[in-house]
Amino acid sequence: MRPYFSHARLVLLALFSAASATAGYEVAFADSDYSRQVCSGMWGDADTYINVTFDPRTSYGQVAMAMYEWKDVKYLGAVTSESDDSLPKTYVCTTDAVTSGLCLYQDIGKFIYNSADGTPMNQTSFWTASVTLDQMASSHSKPHPLRTRSGTASIQVHHIPRQESETLNPSPAGMLTYTGPIQYQVRKTGYYCVGKSIVPVTIVPPATRQVSSDAQYHPTYHGVVLFKNTFDGRLPAADYPKVNFYLSMFFAYALFGCAWAWLCYRHMTELLPIQHYLSGLVAFMIVEMAANWVYYRYLNAHGKNTASIVFLFVVAILDAGRNALSFFMLLVVSLGLSVVRETLGRTMIKCQALAAAHFVFGVLYAVGIVELSLESTSALVLLLFVIPLAFTLSGFLMWILHSLTGTMNQLAARKQRYKLKMFQRLYYILLAAVVVIAIFFVVSSYSFSDRLAEDYAAKSWRARWWLLDGYLALLFFVAFWSIAYLWRPTENNRR
Numbered sequence: 001m002r003p004y005f006s007h008a009r010l011v012l013l014a015l016f017s018a019a020s021a022t023a024g025y026e027v028a029f030a031d032s033d034y035s036r037q038v039c040s041g042m043w044g045d046a047d048t049y050i051n052v053t054f055d056p057r058t059s060y061g062q063v064a065m066a067m068y069e070w071k072d073v074k075y076l077g078a079v080t081s082e083s084d085d086s087l088p089k090t091y092v093c094t095t096d097a098v099t100s101g102l103c104l105y106q107d108i109g110k111f112i113y114n115s116a117d118g119t120p121m122n123q124t125s126f127w128t129a130s131v132t133l134d135q136m137a138s139s140h141s142k143p144h145p146l147r148t149r150s151g152t153a154s155i156q157v158h159h160i161p162r163q164e165s166e167t168l169n170p171s172p173a174g175m176l177t178y179t180g181p182i183q184y185q186v187r188k189t190g191y192y193c194v195g196k197s198i199v200p201v202t203i204v205p206p207a208t209r210q211v212s213s214d215a216q217y218h219p220t221y222h223g224v225v226l227f228k229n230t231f232d233g234r235l236p237a238a239d240y241p242k243v244n245f246y247l248s249m250f251f252a253y254a255l256f257g258c259a260w261a262w263l264c265y266r267h268m269t270e271l272l273p274i275q276h277y278l279s280g281l282v283a284f285m286i287v288e289m290a291a292n293w294v295y296y297r298y299l300n301a302h303g304k305n306t307a308s309i310v311f312l313f314v315v316a317i318l319d320a321g322r323n324a325l326s327f328f329m330l331l332v333v334s335l336g337l338s339v340v341r342e343t344l345g346r347t348m349i350k351c352q353a354l355a356a357a358h359f360v361f362g363v364l365y366a367v368g369i370v371e372l373s374l375e376s377t378s379a380l381v382l383l384l385f386v387i388p389l390a391f392t393l394s395g396f397l398m399w400i401l402h403s404l405t406g407t408m409n410q411l412a413a414r415k416q417r418y419k420l421k422m423f424q425r426l427y428y429i430l431l432a433a434v435v436v437i438a439i440f441f442v443v444s445s446y447s448f449s450d451r452l453a454e455d456y457a458a459k460s461w462r463a464r465w466w467l468l469d470g471y472l473a474l475l476f477f478v479a480f481w482s483i484a485y486l487w488r489p490t491e492n493n494r495r
Contacts, residue, residue, distance in 0.1 A: 023232060023233055023234050023301075024051075024226045024227050024228035024229065024233075024234065025040060025226070025227040025229065025233075025234055025235060025236045025237070026224050026225070026226050026227075026234065026303070027040070027224065027225045027227075028222070028223070028224050029194075029196065029221075029222070029223055029224070029225060030220075030221065030222045030223075031198055031219070031220050031221050031222075036195060036196060036197050037193050037194060037195040037196070038193065038194045038225045039070070039191060039192065039193040039194075039457065039458070040191070040192065040227045040236050040237060040238075040461075041189075041190070041191050041192075041236065041237040041238050041457075041458075041461035041462065042186050042189065042190060042191070042192050042227055042229055042237050043189050043229045043230040043231070043237050043240075044186045044187050044188045044189045044190065044230070045187070045230050046187065047228075047230070048185075048186040048187070048228055048229055048230055049183050049184060049185050049186055049228050050067060050183070050184040050186060050192060050194060050225065050226065050227055050228070051181040051182070051183050051184075051225070051226040051228065052065070052067075052181060052182040052183075052184075052194055052196075052223060052224075052225055052226075053181045053182075053223050053224050053225075053226065054133055054178055054221055054222070054223040055221070055222040055223055058220060058221070058222045059133045059178075059220065059221040059222055059223065060133050060134055060219065060220065060221075061132075061133055061134070061198060061219020061220060061221065062109055062130060062131070062132050062133070062198070062219060063130075063131045063132075063133060063196055063197070063198060063219070063221055064092045064093075064109055064110055064111050064128070064129075064130055064131075064195075064196065064197045064198075065111070065128065065129050065130075065131050065182070065194070065195065065196050066110075066111035066126065066127065066128040066193075066194075066195040066196075067125075067126075067127045067128075067169070067184040067192065067193070067194050067195070068124070068125045068126045068127065068192070068193060068195075069125035069188070069190045069191065069192050069193075070190065070191040070192070070193060070455065070458040071125075071190065072124045072125050072126050073193070073455075075113055075114060075115050075119070075121075075124060075126055076091065076111060076112070076113070076114075076126070076195070077089035077090060077091040077111070077112050077114060078090050078097070078102040078103065078112045078114040079114075080100075080102070090102050090112060091111055091112060091195075091197065092109075092110070092111060092112065092197050093107045093108050093109065093110050093111070093112050094108065095108065097112065102114075106173075106174075108130070109130025109175065110128045110129060110130045110171075111128040111195060111197070113126055113128060121171060122167050122170070125169070125190075125192075126171075127169040127170075127171050127184055128171050129171055129172050129176040129182075130174075130175050130176065131175075131176045131177075131178050131182070132175055132176070132177050132178065133178050133219075133221060168185050168187065169184050169185055181226075191457065191458035191461055192227070194225050196221070198219045198220075198221075231300075233300030233301060234299065234300055234301070234302065234303040235296065235299055235300040237461070238461040238462070238464055238465060239296070239299075239465060240300065241465050241466075241470075242292075242296045242465050242469060242470075243293065243296045243297060243300060245465070245469070245470055245473075246289055246292040246293035246296060247293045249289045249292075249293075249473060249474075249477065250286065250289040250290050250292075250293055252477065253282070253285050253286045253289050253477070254286050256282075256481055256484075257282045257283070257286050260278075260279065260282055260484065260488070261279070263488055263489040263490075264279060264489050266489070267489040267490060267491060270489060270490070270491060271489055272487075274329075274333060274487060275487060275489055277329055278329070278484055278487060281322075281325055281326065281329065282484070284318075284321070284322060284325065285322055285480075287318070288315075288318040288319060288321075288322050291314065291315050291318050292315055292318075292319070294311075295308075295311050295312065295314075295315045298311060312367060313363075313367065315366070316362075316363045316366035316367050317363055319362065319366050320358075320359045320360075320361075320362030320363040320365075320366060321359060321362075323358065323359075323362050323476075324355045324356070324358045324359035324362060325355070326476070326480065327355065327358060327393075327396040327400075328351060328352070328354075328355035330396075330400055330430075330483070331351050331354075331355075331396060331399060331400050331403065332344065332348070332351060333426075333487075334399075334400045334401075334403035334404045334407060334423075334426075335347065335351075335403045335407065336403075336406075336407040336410065339407070339411075339419060340407055340410050340411070354392060354395055354396065354399075357388075357392050358389070358392040358393065358396065361388040361389040361392055362389060364385055364388070364389075365385050365386065365389045368385035369385070369468050369469075397430070397434055400430060401427070401430060401431070401434075404423060404426065404427045404430070405427075407423055408420060408423050408424060408427065411423060422486050422487075425486055426483060426486055429479060429482050429483055429486075430479075433475065433479045436475055437475070440471055440472070440475075443467075444467050447460060447467060
């Protein structure tokens with residue numbers, strides 16, 4: 001009985017360990033990738049780290065590895081020729097690099113650490129090693145279990161406890177034999193990179209060494225980099241602030257919505273048609289903020305999969321619908337519907353067409369900013385997502401301001417001072433919003449103009465969510481509730 005209970009206890013312990021493993025942001029890599037490094041922003045504390053896991057079924061050979069914070073990228077590689085600037089830097093220490101005096105013989109197979117100011121490696125975030133994958137491949141000759149997500153197979157990412165030492169991330173002196181995930185401890189918030197490169201030596205795969213053959217094979221590898229941040233989840237650190245932001249926006253809209261509902265209840269008999277429309281829009285925006293929060297919570301818990309793509313389109317439709325309905329309502333109000341004139345006639349069809357176009361372009365923009373990579377996507381493709389929405393937005397704003405001017409002139413001619421004062425305040429709110437949007441456009445254009453620079457992601461990863469999502473969402477919140485305050489239910493609604 002004792003062996004049985006001992007075995008059961010081990011099984012339960014293994015299940016508990018697997019269930020308690022915390023998730024992180026995962027990026028797959030392979031020797032066929034165009035870029036030989038994987039980078040991500042990280043929120044650092046005492047429990048954050050990076051794990052590099054190689055696939056034992058498809059990885060063999062010798063790999064040069066380096067991990068570092070971006071501020072120390074200046075120490076990576078050595079100048080190949082002082083006389084020829086056209087030659088790229090030499091990054092991996094090879095026999096040719098040793099012959100050229102770029103590195104030492106004992107560093108063959110590692111990334112070159114080159115400090116012009118004499119800073120020792122242990123005083124930087126730089127870590128490098130020459131990793132051999134042969135023993136791992138030979139010890140995994142049997143099929144390795146796969147973990148499946150969204151119908152595609154991926155290797156099992158291991159989560160191992162951190163190992164403390166006097167030096168936070170000491171580089172090994174000799175060859176590092178890979179037997180399990182390689183861990184790099186992170187203690188400070190920053191932008192961290194994992195570089196890997198095949199060491200140019202000829203390798204025979206372990207599976208073929210038992211067969212008498214003269215066939216030679218090129219080294220190869222596949223794996224996953226796990227960035228374990230301060231939060232548990234699969235979102236990159238640059239996107240995680242959206243979770244708390246949309247939760248805060250949901251509570252803010254719900255709080256103001258309750259206040260609006262109370263005013264509607266108090267003055268139910270005095271409500272105007274426009275206030276019914278505003279009530280529906282308030283409810284719509286509460287649902288939309290909740291959907292955005294749930295979407296990013298789902299991404300953080302499960303990562304990108306088929307369900308998240310469907311969820312993305314739902315959120316994009318809600319977001320675009322919110323904007324289109326808001327501008328449409330603002331436009332018909334500015335045209336004086338139910339105040340200056342009873343009907344808009346054929347002008348209403350034009351308003352509806354503009355709102356429909358704005359809705360379609362809004363869906364495309366919302367999907368594009370999530371799915372497209374700013375660093376690798378061409379400027380033309382980005383403009384195809386931005387320019388149509390900018391045109392419809394500009395059309396709305398110009399038409400609204402022009403209509404407001406005409407409505408105010410009519411109210412001034414009729415000497416309806418109370419209504420005129422409301423529309424004048426609306427005009428000032430919209431004018432302020434246009435000025436803020438113009439400032440935002442200049443700032444964001446300046447920021448994104450440098451998006452192809454090597455250090456763009458490292459400099460902008462903390463603020464990117466604010467430029468893409470937060471700024472405009474907060475501006476809309478302030479502008480909407482300022483306008484709603486003007487048209488709030490009161491005892492003088494029909495004055």
